[in-house]
Amino acid sequence: MSLLGRTFLFIATVAIFHAAFSTYEHLSHLKALERPEGQLPQDIVIETFVALALGILGASLNASPLKEITWASEMDKRSIDEMDARPSFASYVNRGKNILS
Numbered sequence: 001m002s003l004l005g006r007t008f009l010f011i012a013t014v015a016i017f018h019a020a021f022s023t024y025e026h027l028s029h030l031k032a033l034e035r036p037e038g039q040l041p042q043d044i045v046i047e048t049f050v051a052l053a054l055g056i057l058g059a060s061l062n063a064s065p066l067k068e069i070t071w072a073s074e075m076d077k078r079s080i081d082e083m084d085a086r087p088s089f090a091s092y093v094n095r096g097k098n099i100l101s
Contacts, residue, residue: 008058
């Protein structure tokens with residue numbers, strides 16, 4: 001995990017909470033002025049989009065490396081005996097004793 005990615009995620013989280021609080025305060029102010037309808041100020045909208053971009057960047061930097069999904073890469077880790085073992089098909093019950101009786 002990179003320190004830069006975690007820092008971006010922290011800043012994005014704080015910015016989202018700040019934008020939510022600012023939105024609440026703005027709507028409370030409009031309600032106090034008896035104007036319940038109105039647009040959000042541009043700085044709140046811009047702050048939200050910047051926080052979204054930082055969150056995506058932080059999550060991308062914080063993600064673990066991708067793994068190969070090819071059969072060859074899986075077989076590098078395992079043996080053929082491990083992959084071809086089918087214990088569910090093994091039957092250890094002998095029905096030969098029922099033939100003689």
